[in-house]
Amino acid sequence: MRKIAHSVLLAISIGFVTMALSQTPQSAAPALDPAWKVPEVIAFIGVKKGDRLADIVGGRLTSSLAQAVGPSGRVYAIETAEVVKAHPEVLGMMKELAAQSPNVVVSNDPVSSALPSGLDAVVIRQNYHDLYNKFMGPADVPAFNKAVFAALKPGGVYVVLDHAAAAGSGISATNTLHRIDPVRVKTDVLAAGFKFDGESSILANPGDDRSKNVFDPTIRSHTDQFLYRFRKPK
Secondary structure: OHHHHHHHHHHHHHHHHHHHHOOOHHHHOOOOOHHHOHHHHHHHHOOOOOOEEEEEOOOOOHHHHHHHHOOOOEEEEEOOHHHHHHOOHHHHHHHHHHHHOOOEEEEOOOOOOOOOOOEEEEEEEOOOHHHHOHHHOOOOHHHHHHHHHHHEEEEEEEEEEEEEOOOOOOOOOOOOOOOEOHHHHHHHHHHOOOEEEEEEOOOOOOOOOOOOOOOOOOOOOOOOEEEEEEEOOO
8 A cells, every 4th residue: 555655656746747748848837737836836935047956856846946947047856766766767757857948957866865065945845754754765864954954055945845744643644644744844854953934824725634645536636735944044
């Protein structure tokens, strides 16, 4: 069951990349599914022309981020070796997307590898919870967050968007429901030296009681999601 759920997650990402490739780079940037609220998410991140960003497990946001930073900017789509091992086709599709957008650089380094330096922002969308799961190692999460901190410029932002788990559940639902307690994320990231800089409820859904797997058809694409922004002190 866990293996199947993970395959579904990656299939969703593959589907997004496939749809993006069927469009021109100019038309790919708007949200392909309005429920994703991509323009609002990008505004919350604070993306500017010329910015250098890392998109961890690139996919749904990559082409939109690339358009937002413009030709003078750069988006590093970090697929991670662990994701590529499970679904090597993802890397090929992302490289095809990068061929259409020269300001996108794709890599498949292990999740433990250092990120490019001097970044304005690092974004991880619906995959922070995966850092705690077996297929990702599991990752050394404190080390990962410290690597993000090191990669950012002073004043740079780290944005985490994920499916919310029940309050007080910590990381107990990361591999079963593909959710994580928002409080755990905040605790993790603040421990790396970041300052909490804001949150958005644009993807919140009070009707989701957080008890179902995010792939359950009764809640899929409408989960209660939290959107946090952390800032590296200047």
